[in-house]
Amino acid sequence: MNEAEAIRLAQQGDAGAFERIYRLHNRRVYALCLRMVGNTAEAEDLTQDAFLQLFRKIGTFRGESAFSTWLHRLAVNVVLMKLRKKTLSETSLEESTDPEDESSGPRREIGAPDLLLSGSIDRVHLERAIQQLPPGYRQVFLLHDVQGFEHNEIAGLMDCSIGNSKSQLHKARMRLRELLQETLRNQARQERQAAKTSGSE
Amino acid sequence: MQCEQFEQILEQQDDGALPKPALAHLEACETCRALTADFGAIHDMALELGAEEIAPPERVWISLRNQLEAEGLIHDEQAAPRSASHASRGWWAVFQRPAIAGAFLGLALAAAATVSYLSNSPQTALDSQLTLQQEASSVPSADSVFKEEVLTVGIDSIPELQRQDTAVTNSIRRNLQLVDNLIAICEKSVREQPDNQMAREYLYGAYQQKAELLATAMNRSMTGGLQ
Amino acid sequence: MNATIYLRAASTARTRYLRATSIARTRNAVRIGALGAVMAGFILAASPAHADRIEKHFPVQNKPKITVRNSSGRIQVKAWTKNEVMVAWTNASGKTVVETEQAGNRVEVAARASEGGVSADDSKTDFEITVPVESELNVRTDSGNVTVDSVHGDMTFDTVGANLQLSDVDGYMVVKTIDGSLVCNRCSGKLEANSISGNVQMIEPTLDSVRVQTSSGNIMFDGSFLSRGIYIMKNFSGTIEVHFSSSDSFDVNATSLKGDVINQATFKPDTHGSSHPASKWGHSLFGTMNDGHAKVELSSFSGTIKILKRD
Numbered sequence: 245m246n247e248a249e250a251i252r253l254a255q256q257g258d259a260g261a262f263e264r265i266y267r268l269h270n271r272r273v274y275a276l277c278l279r280m281v282g283n284t285a286e287a288e289d290l291t292q293d294a295f296l297q298l299f300r301k302i303g304t305f306r307g308e309s310a311f312s313t314w315l316h317r318l319a320v321n322v323v324l325m326k327l328r329k330k331t332l333s334e335t336s337l338e339e340s341t342d343p344e345d346e347s348s349g350p351r352r353e354i355g356a357p358d359l360l361l362s363g364s365i366d367r368v369h370l371e372r373a374i375q376q377l378p379p380g381y382r383q384v385f386l387l388h389d390v391q392g393f394e395h396n397e398i399a400g401l402m403d404c405s406i407g408n409s410k411s412q413l414h415k416a417r418m419r420l421r422e423l424l425q426e427t428l429r430n431q432a433r434q435e436r437q438a439a440k441t442s443g444s445e
Numbered sequence: 446m447q448c449e450q451f452e453q454i455l456e457q458q459d460d461g462a463l464p465k466p467a468l469a470h471l472e473a474c475e476t477c478r479a480l481t482a483d484f485g486a487i488h489d490m491a492l493e494l495g496a497e498e499i500a501p502p503e504r505v506w507i508s509l510r511n512q513l514e515a516e517g518l519i520h521d522e523q524a525a526p527r528s529a530s531h532a533s534r535g536w537w538a539v540f541q542r543p544a545i546a547g548a549f550l551g552l553a554l555a556a557a558a559t560v561s562y563l564s565n566s567p568q569t570a571l572d573s574q575l576t577l578q579q580e581a582s583s584v585p586s587a588d589s590v591f592k593e594e595v596l597t598v599g600i601d602s603i604p605e606l607q608r609q610d611t612a613v614t615n616s617i618r619r620n621l622q623l624v625d626n627l628i629a630i631c632e633k634s635v636r637e638q639p640d641n642q643m644a645r646e647y648l649y650g651a652y653q654q655k656a657e658l659l660a661t662a663m664n665r666s667m668t669g670g671l672q
Numbered sequence: 673m674n675a676t677i678y679l680r681a682a683s684t685a686r687t688r689y690l691r692a693t694s695i696a697r698t699r700n701a702v703r704i705g706a707l708g709a710v711m712a713g714f715i716l717a718a719s720p721a722h723a724d725r726i727e728k729h730f731p732v733q734n735k736p737k738i739t740v741r742n743s744s745g746r747i748q749v750k751a752w753t754k755n756e757v758m759v760a761w762t763n764a765s766g767k768t769v770v771e772t773e774q775a776g777n778r779v780e781v782a783a784r785a786s787e788g789g790v791s792a793d794d795s796k797t798d799f800e801i802t803v804p805v806e807s808e809l810n811v812r813t814d815s816g817n818v819t820v821d822s823v824h825g826d827m828t829f830d831t832v833g834a835n836l837q838l839s840d841v842d843g844y845m846v847v848k849t850i851d852g853s854l855v856c857n858r859c860s861g862k863l864e865a866n867s868i869s870g871n872v873q874m875i876e877p878t879l880d881s882v883r884v885q886t887s888s889g890n891i892m893f894d895g896s897f898l899s900r901g902i903y904i905m906k907n908f909s910g911t912i913e914v915h916f917s918s919s920d921s922f923d924v925n926a927t928s929l930k931g932d933v934i935n936q937a938t939f940k941p942d943t944h945g946s947s948h949p950a951s952k953w954g955h956s957l958f959g960t961m962n963d964g965h966a967k968v969e970l971s972s973f974s975g976t977i978k979i980l981k982r983d
Contacts, residue, residue: 271498364484389491414456504826505842
């Protein structure tokens with residue numbers, strides 16, 4: 245069953261078609277949710293919610309855009325709504341989710357030359373650094389650089405201006421750069437110490 | 446051009462081509478070249494992350510499927526019926542009674558709308574209400590359906606179940622009575638303390654439980670308790 | 673139907689840190705054997721002489737899915753190491769037909785009346801099902817008891833008045849019941865339970881997600897709060913009782929609108945949120961125990977919430 249056929253049958257309530265659509269897209273949706281919320285339990289719930297919304301609304305899909313794009317947008321909406329509803333007691337360990345909040349912007353270091361990241365960072369480094377970002381920065385970065393949304397789309401999803409979206413993305417990239425450079429510096433330091441230790445033996 | 450100005454252009458450029466003055470600064474400034482190169486490395490790595498797919502555990506599908514069946518959104522064409530009455534079995538049977546179906550849907554919409562309205566974020570309430578308005582455009586007013594149907598529906602409305610005098614029926618009857626009592630208590634509480642959000646949430650929880658209990662009763666009556 | 677048997681954990685040791693896999697396996701094997709012997713004896717003793725025990729075997733691959741549909745009677749599910757599902761049943765009246773079907777790795781078992789107008793007593797069918805340790809279960813029944821022992825996998829249960837006992841299971845358990853009770857002994861994974869008047873007890877669990885809701889049932893949790901775990905327990909009336917040790921780490925939010933909140937813990941002000949405005953309605957308690965690694969939400973309309981220190 246191809247996707248178009250599955251969508252047609254799903255609009256008639258066919259269980260096999262629903263499962264086919266789920267199997268085609270669940271991995272991408274789950275990856276998106278997991279990156280945005282950072283824990284598996286919530287990501288599972290959000291994945292389920294996203295597909296539930298999808299299947300409730302599948303009758304309204306008319307093929308104006310690619311189905312995957314439609315689903316993608318829906319999943320992002322589900323995650324963002326959940327993040328907005330989170331109580332302060334759940335999120336106060338992290339900084340504000342308000343994209344307007346610029347109080348925690350990264351400082352531009354002046355002085356020693358920066359370590360170049362190209363060729364030195366891997367996905368694990370980047371994933372860890374992303375998780376250390378404040379929520380507002382993280383969401384914009386994930387939506388733009390990871391998921392490929394445009395700033396006008398992000399502005400609509402996150403209810404902020406395009407200027408804010410660009411500003412938050414820039415700050416996110418600056419902060420990630422700092423975090424990744426620190427990671428590389430720590431690694432280099434450890435390698436030097438290890439070399440020193442083995443040299444002295 | 447100074448580095449700070451270059452950075453502002455980089456921020457506003459949105460990955461498009463840089464203007465000539467910025468390009469000229471880039472050629473002359475090693476620091477900004479390093480910054481741009483690093484942003485490129487981060488962006489490229491992020492694209493790889495975006496292409497990565499992670500499989501959720503199978504329980505997500507199981508739970509989703511159960512929910513879809515419970516809402517009557519799916520039916521299994523491939524299930525072999527074991528008797529002539531197979532078509533009327535399962536949760537789907539609830540929706541063969543328009544009154545119960547409308548009450549159930551109206552109840553769920555009313556509960557969702559109220560909880561959304563009472564949430565702290567006005568924007569969230571607005572988003573939820575917009576979504577609900579779209580979905581509810583084809584059903585009668587939740588409030589009117591609810592008052593006419595769910596509040597007055599009891600086990601007497603399910604004649605098939607009335608005819609059975611089993612432990613199952615008695616249990617359903619007893620618990621329907623219990624839930625009706627809870628609804629009465631919660632309604633009184635909400636009347637006396639209209640600002641009490643927790644009381645409202647319990648009230649709508651009780652409505653939802655009654656609707657689910659009626660659906661279970663309908664389901665059991667269709668199957669005679671056996672499948 | 674509203675049996676309220678409270679089982680209290682006797683051990684003072686922290687099973688979370690001391691339970692070794694080999695000890696658990698040995699204990700499970702002994703328990704399975706003992707339970708099997710007791711149940712076999714019980715079945716033989718309880719069944720009239722003319723009730724035939726029918727047994728069927730189904731070879732399966734990894735993680736089979738087993739679906740059971742029954743009206744009344746016992747359902748016991750145990751685990752073994754074979755790649756096989758064994759289904760055995762007895763129906764004393766002979767007025768119930770049991771249909772079994774296998775499609776690949778799915779095994780479906782359903783009991784139905786062989787004729788119309790069968791009474792509840794006559795439809796009573798007792799099942800004994802043995803499955804591979806890693807299995808998924810889907811059980812629907814109305815009355816009788818359901819016991820599941822040492823199965824690892826996702827499980828759903830839908831009952832009216834059947835009482836459920838899950839022991840040493842691990843997976844995502846979804847339970848929906850009207851007035852059946854649920855007892856979880858040493859369960860791991862995630863639990864979602866929704867009951868109207870049944871009680872729910874979780875004894876020595878290592879669950880990282882608990883969502884339990886009843887209307888008039890009591891809820892009891894006596895186990896560990898795992899780091900990053902979420903524990904939400906809600907009822908309308910009845911008691912919600914959670915037990916903690918001084919080394920547990922959790923944030924708590926406990927509110928009873930018309931009942932009491934009894935607390936034996938010494939909490940710090942909640943470190944993971946801004947100040948909670950004092951609720952004008954009912955009795956509330958917010959706080960953090962140690963570093964607040966888990967989240968506990970307890971809510972009741974008119975019942976009593978008890979946060980008790982484990983001896």
